[in-house]
Amino acid sequence: MTKTPILQIDNLHAGVEGKEILKGLTLTIHAGDVHALMGLNGSGKSTLAAILAGRDGYEVSKGTVTYMGHDLLDMDPEVRAREGVFLAFQYPVEIPGVNSTYFLKAALNEIRKHRGQSELDAIDFLALVREKMKLLELGEDLLKRSVNSGFSGGEKKRAEIFQMAVLDPILAILDETDSGLDIDALKTVAEGVNKLRRPDSAQLVITHYQRLLNYIVPDHVHVMADGRIVKSGDKSLALELESKGYDWILKSS
Amino acid sequence: MSTSTDTIESLVKQDYKYGFVTDVESESAPPGLNEDIIRLISTKKQEPQWLTDWRLKSYRHWLTLKEPQWQFVKYPPVDFQDITYYSAPKQKDDAPKSLDEVDPKLLETYEKLGIPLRERARLAGVAVDAVFDSVSVGTTYREDLAKQGIIFCSFSEAVREHPDMVRKYLGSVVPYTDNYYAALNSAVFSDGSFCYIPKGVRCPMELSTYFRINAAKSGQFERTLIIADDHASVSYLEGCTAPMRDENQLHAAVVELVALEGSEIKYSTVQNWYPGDEQGRGGIYNFVTKRGLCKGRNSRITWTQVETGSAITWKYPSCILLGDGSKGEFYSVAVVNNRQQADTGTKMIHIGKNTRSTIVSKGISAGHGQNSYRGLVEIRQSAENARNFSQCDSMLIGNSCGAHTFPYIEVKNTTASVEHEASTSKIGEDQIFYCNSRGLETQDAVNMIVNGFCKEVFKELPMEFAVEAQKLLGVSLEGSVG
Numbered sequence: 001m002t003k004t005p006i007l008q009i010d011n012l013h014a015g016v017e018g019k020e021i022l023k024g025l026t027l028t029i030h031a032g033d034v035h036a037l038m039g040l041n042g043s044g045k046s047t048l049a050a051i052l053a054g055r056d057g058y059e060v061s062k063g064t065v066t067y068m069g070h071d072l073l074d075m076d077p078e079v080r081a082r083e084g085v086f087l088a089f090q091y092p093v094e095i096p097g098v099n100s101t102y103f104l105k106a107a108l109n110e111i112r113k114h115r116g117q118s119e120l121d122a123i124d125f126l127a128l129v130r131e132k133m134k135l136l137e138l139g140e141d142l143l144k145r146s147v148n149s150g151f152s153g154g155e156k157k158r159a160e161i162f163q164m165a166v167l168d169p170i171l172a173i174l175d176e177t178d179s180g181l182d183i184d185a186l187k188t189v190a191e192g193v194n195k196l197r198r199p200d201s202a203q204l205v206i207t208h209y210q211r212l213l214n215y216i217v218p219d220h221v222h223v224m225a226d227g228r229i230v231k232s233g234d235k236s237l238a239l240e241l242e243s244k245g246y247d248w249i250l251k252s253s
Numbered sequence: 254m255s256t257s258t259d260t261i262e263s264l265v266k267q268d269y270k271y272g273f274v275t276d277v278e279s280e281s282a283p284p285g286l287n288e289d290i291i292r293l294i295s296t297k298k299q300e301p302q303w304l305t306d307w308r309l310k311s312y313r314h315w316l317t318l319k320e321p322q323w324q325f326v327k328y329p330p331v332d333f334q335d336i337t338y339y340s341a342p343k344q345k346d347d348a349p350k351s352l353d354e355v356d357p358k359l360l361e362t363y364e365k366l367g368i369p370l371r372e373r374a375r376l377a378g379v380a381v382d383a384v385f386d387s388v389s390v391g392t393t394y395r396e397d398l399a400k401q402g403i404i405f406c407s408f409s410e411a412v413r414e415h416p417d418m419v420r421k422y423l424g425s426v427v428p429y430t431d432n433y434y435a436a437l438n439s440a441v442f443s444d445g446s447f448c449y450i451p452k453g454v455r456c457p458m459e460l461s462t463y464f465r466i467n468a469a470k471s472g473q474f475e476r477t478l479i480i481a482d483d484h485a486s487v488s489y490l491e492g493c494t495a496p497m498r499d500e501n502q503l504h505a506a507v508v509e510l511v512a513l514e515g516s517e518i519k520y521s522t523v524q525n526w527y528p529g530d531e532q533g534r535g536g537i538y539n540f541v542t543k544r545g546l547c548k549g550r551n552s553r554i555t556w557t558q559v560e561t562g563s564a565i566t567w568k569y570p571s572c573i574l575l576g577d578g579s580k581g582e583f584y585s586v587a588v589v590n591n592r593q594q595a596d597t598g599t600k601m602i603h604i605g606k607n608t609r610s611t612i613v614s615k616g617i618s619a620g621h622g623q624n625s626y627r628g629l630v631e632i633r634q635s636a637e638n639a640r641n642f643s644q645c646d647s648m649l650i651g652n653s654c655g656a657h658t659f660p661y662i663e664v665k666n667t668t669a670s671v672e673h674e675a676s677t678s679k680i681g682e683d684q685i686f687y688c689n690s691r692g693l694e695t696q697d698a699v700n701m702i703v704n705g706f707c708k709e710v711f712k713e714l715p716m717e718f719a720v721e722a723q724k725l726l727g728v729s730l731e732g733s734v735g
């Protein structure tokens with residue numbers, strides 16, 4: 001008996017302004033699994049992430065995306081978020097003047113409302129925040145500042161994973177979370193992500209380098225080139241890629 | 254999926270909630286402007302001769318002036334002979350002695366606007382002077398304030414009851430020769446508020462004037478004069494609305510503030526005059542002269558304004574920093590949408606030693622709105638060690654609006670330090686998508702982003718009015734300033 005997958009992408013063709021970027025991408029993600037999506041710059045990884053999260057401006061010309069048995073592409077981005085989809089941005093966006101804690105509380109309460117749960121008050125929310133903060137060794141002062149405003153590259157990435165910890169998604173998509181992190185920060189973030197692994201949720205970890213996969217150990221590794229997945233395997237594929245380079249795959253595929 | 258720009262634009266479109274007309278019988282002067290009309294206004298108000306003469310002098314000066322053209326706004330010429338300069342709700346006998354005698358229809362009007370005047374319902378902690386067209390219909394909490402020697406009444410009453418003080422200060426900050434609209438106002442001003450805070454008294458509540466234009470084709474020309482004596486302090490708030498009409502209506506007020514030694518005046522405006530419709534029909538022309546004089550040492554004047562209404566806004570609340578060590582501050586949020594135009598900013602004139610000024614201006618443009626910041630920082634030769642900091646930020650919503658910045662800096666003393674920072678940002682689809690991706694609706698996202706942008710200004714407003722201002726930004730915000 002097979003369970004309903006969390007995410008099922010079937011022959012997805014999509015582009016922007018008439019330019020096709022995804023050219024027949026197929027990928028299935030089951031609960032409890034961590035998938036790594038690798039590929040050279042420009043292969044379409046961020047485009048896939050944006051389409052999954054529901055960013056405006058992409059045209060899907062062919063294929064389907066099913067999330068927990070429902071048509072994902074039919075949902076507004078905020079509905080996807082409330083249904084448990086979370087995207088950790090490659091380039092997190094600054095929102096000056098909007099307090100980080102306030103922002104995150106508003107987001108969490110939208111999600112809780114959607115799930116029929118009661119909204120958290122300031123006290124309960126703060127308790128939750130403190131607990132999750134330990135996970136990422138995040139300084140409390142970051143939360144007093146405006147959303148991502150003036151954060152260093154590393155702080156932004158950590159703040160993204162912190163949001164993920166608080167919002168507790170079913171499908172987390174991490175877009176190049178490792179870029180801009182030094183090795184210590186990378187370890188902290190990776191440990192945080194690992195602690196968030198649950199049997200009923202899944203992670204899609206997008207990365208360019210194998211480095212992150214030393215700490216977040218994937219169950220499946222996919223290599224993307226020119227808008228589609230050209231090779232899939234287990235974690236050894238990432239190592240192979242590291243030693244042989246992308247050329248090897250691109251030639252053999 | 255619609256583009257998020259469309260969504261944002263539809264969100265900032267909202268109906269004007271205060272557009273109703275009150276059906277009261279009013280007594281109006283015939284339209285048109287001449288010396289007889291001015292004498293009529295003066296007689297109606299039982300004014301002393303010196304004031305009638307002052308009005309006539311102003312009128313004659315006005316006749317020699319031309320309407321200014323330099324501001325970055327466009328509108329057809331105003332026909333000053335087509336305006337009614339005096340309109341007042343008819344009273345049974347004389348002026349009502351107390352609020353109980355005020356026409357219930359008027360009280361109802363203010364209730365509908367959220368400004369209850371009746372004793373039982375009046376706002377706690379805020380004394381209100383309600384001005385309806387050309388006259389003040391009532392002032393709350395007067396007796397309580399009088400116990401501390403604070404005078405808070407309509408301008409007409411002040412002329413009758415405190416003529417010496419009015420005579421001493423009227424025109425002392427904004428002379429009738431100052432500019433076209435100030436001259437016009439000096440000739441025809443009808444009513445407004447007067448307050449005096451005696452030496453050493455901190456005014457225990459917010460003082461507030463609520464202006465309402467009701468009559469068609471009438472102009473509103475009110476005059477406000479606030480004097481804080483040595484070491485006194487007061488916080489004052491001005492609010493305003495008008496019915497929706499297809500013609501443009503003129504509002505040309507003058508506000509004068511005088512701060513004596515060690516005193517503080519905080520003047521906050523939440524301006525919500527009818528802005529006209531989507532095509533730009535109707536709306537108020539808001540041509541206002543506001544100026545404060547920091548006369549005494551270490552005095553301080555703070556202007557905070559949230560400008561969301563009017564078809565055209567043209568105003569520069571300014572500070573003359575005469576006293577050594579005095580401080581002037583200007584915090585402004587100006588929002589334009591549809592066909593609205595705003596040309597607003599401030600002037601900080603440093604004359605005394607060690608004077609300081611701060612300017613924080615936030616302009617938000619949506620629809621086809623045009624928003625200009627115009628500011629002058631002048632450091633005179635006498636102003637040793639003067640300091641100024643200016644920050645002007647603009648936010649654009651959509652592609653058809655505009656933001657413009659015109660900073661003027663004149664420094665005549667080398668010890669001065671003047672800093673100017675400016676930025677323009679577009680409310681980003683990135684920012685909205687980021688919020689969406691965390692579960693927030695676009696409307697809530699826009700509210701949050703806009704409020705975040707205005708935060709530095711909102712924190713200067715008295716608490717209750719900060720909430721009001723957020724609502725006025727065009728969307729119901731529900732405490733989203735974090």
Ligand SMILES: Nc1ncnc2c1ncn2[C@@H]1O[C@H](COP(=O)(O)OP(=O)(O)O)[C@@H](O)[C@H]1O
Pocket residue numbers: 016017019021039040041042043044045046047048
């Ligand atoms: N908004 C856009 N408009 C035009 N081309 C785009 C846009 N976004 C991405 N692309 C192009 O699509 C390709 C894939 O980009 P991206 O998804 O960012 O790749 P990756 O994340 O794998 O580096 C690149 O060639 C890029 O230039």
Ligand SMILES: [Mg+2]
Pocket residue numbers: 045046047090175176
């Ligand atoms: Mg990318």
